[in-house]
Amino acid sequence: MGFDPRDWSRASRPRQERVTSNVEALLAENDALRREVMRLTRELDLLRRPQHQPPVADPARISREQALQWGEALAGQPGWSSLRQGALEALIVRLNRLGFPGHLTLQQRLDRLVSGLGTDLLSAVGGKATKKSTAVLAAFALYGVRASEWLDEDPKRVVLDLQQQLQQSEARRRGRRTRTDQRKTDQRKTDQRTPDEPWGSRVAALAVLGLEAGASAEAIKQAHRRLVKRHHPDMGGSAEAFRRVNEAYQRLMA
Template sequence: MGFDPRQWSSSSSARDDRDRPKHCERVTSNVEALLRENDALRREVRRLHQQLDRLHRQHWNRPQRDPDRDPSRQQPSARVTPEQVQLWGDSLAKQAGWGVLRQQSLEALIDQLNRSSFHPQLNLRQRLDRIASGLGTDLLAAVGSRSTKKKAAVLAAFALYGVRASEWLEEDPRRVVADLRQRQRHQQHGGGGRRTRSDQRATDRDTDREAAGETHGGSWDRRLEALSVLGLRAGASQASIKQAFRKLVKQHHPDLGGSAEAFRRINEAYQLLMT
């Protein structure tokens, strides 16, 4: 049912074509063009629906890939690589005082630093993994099972500086060797001795670390690890400690969705440093 303008002329056969108004012919012509365009649009819609159906069938018939076996899935990069350990060890070996260090003393120093940390029952890998997830695991994997003096020195640096060890190893290997020598002297004298001015950089002589170097080694070790927990270096000011603490509290507070264990470590580190 309905009126087709194309039949307009036939419905009025009684009228003379000469008497038909000109505008009627224009309307009929325009309507026919619209109908032809409408038919073309319908055909295009049908074609698109058919194409969409084919794509759906191809998708559901495609075999699903196991995400665990997908080679395109990127694995997180290691925090420490064997190449880095090699470069750090070679750099340390070029510094003054390297010959004084002994592999056995360095390995004993690592055990001593672990025992004087927040969690004395943990080994170096476990300590570092608690501070920065995966750091200790990656470090021990990069070092490998074969023990050398260079590798022992790198491990001792991480035991001493924590998460900041890579920065010290890359930026100031001479300072690392000097600190390890100082720790070795502490061991040889039963924890006694004091840090000499020749072991320090001139820019470090006015820092808090010089004063702390005269105290018991275990106390300084705990302060170093506390600084690492807050992401700070040795000699950080109280203002920097407070600023880092406030920032980390906002990130790790349990009421804001953070880890209770991480929040506890941050709070313990802050309390130790402020007292």
Template sequence: MGFDPRHWSGGRSEQRVTSNVEALLAENDALRREVLRLNSELDRLQRQQRQRFRTETTSHRSWSEPSAQAPPRISSHQVQAWGQSLSQQPGWSVLRQRGLESLIDQLNRSSFPSHLTLEQRLDRLVPGLGTDLRVAVGSKASKQTTAVLAAFAMFGVRASEWLDEDPRRVVEQLRQHQEQFSSKRQGRRTRSDQRRTDRVDFGHPRDPRIAALDVLGLDANASLSEIKQAHRKLVKQHHPDLGGSAEAFRRVNEAYQRLVN
């Protein structure tokens, strides 16, 4: 059954037709074997490419993860250079290491949230920054290294710019903050007496809610939405890390907590 061209002469010699068909069949077999070889080579190359991609992905992941080999954001050499530069500025002799340590503690407690340490606060702003700063400072704190830490507590992530470009201003700001906190400690009893008198207005107790609304710049009929909006605006305005007043930032948060609670 079927037609076999090798058995058809077509008016030509049978030998010539047969030889041509056999050559075509042999060429077809050769092409089939070449296709199989190419497919096998393609499979091998694809396996190599997949393996290389997995290797490169693993290497990239291990590099992007924090490790001891990653370059620190702050080095001990930088901290030493900053401390040396600060010690040469006017007003440096007025600063005291214990006062700077107290200043750092006060600035941390007046920040939000207040329970975070300086290292934790900086790590929240820039991952790894606070940890690198602690390692660069080391375990033996001096007046110079404490002043560098106080600068970061005061200026936040912008402290390195201030230390590099205007160390004179940094010392001046540290001196002013240290004097402010010192005067607050000395006048604590007087301020507490003033707070007690503030609670009395023409013989009537002062409403804590009204006082909190005054801090946020709102009237007595302010809604919860207006309270939240005013709080967000004032927090951005007075945030210490953005150059605002730490004391004002604390008062705004206390007023907000009093109103929402």
């Protein structure tokens, strides 16, 4: 069988395949995808919207009216007239120095304990310092975050405690005596001490508890319980003051 050139020419030509396309179907599918993307975008915007709303401000922890009520309650208690504004301001400074760290202001100290408490307190008492507003600040310097409870429930006790703190400050100020007076006082204490306990250490321990010489064991226990609650670090008190109270109690009860 011979070679037919016609067969060669047909075999050498490339085979063409028929390509079909449905333009309308592709457009419809593209439109459906576009609508789905738009729907998902709207849902995503709804989910994001609450995050962009302005945050609602927390209510003030101490209001102006509350601070005024505390000041009026303190002014109606026995012993109020003996308190002096200047002495109360000095007491606030001294109590702040006793805390840790000692360089913080009352506002900074309270804000560390409860976020915003010190700021709200200073705003509530106002910019003009009065004896009533200063006494409220002194109560917070003395009791810490629990001051509002004392001011609400026992303003009489608050005035008494402020009186006691001021008396102790005055006693320390008057304690800067001449060397001659100091020697006479030390000699008198030496004559009165008992054989088994140094008089000076007992007097110092009593002063820490706010008691005078001759205080009974029951009075010492009551003072210790009261001061431990006030100065406990978990209740916003000073760790250093808490330690001194416990050491004084142990020394007296040993």
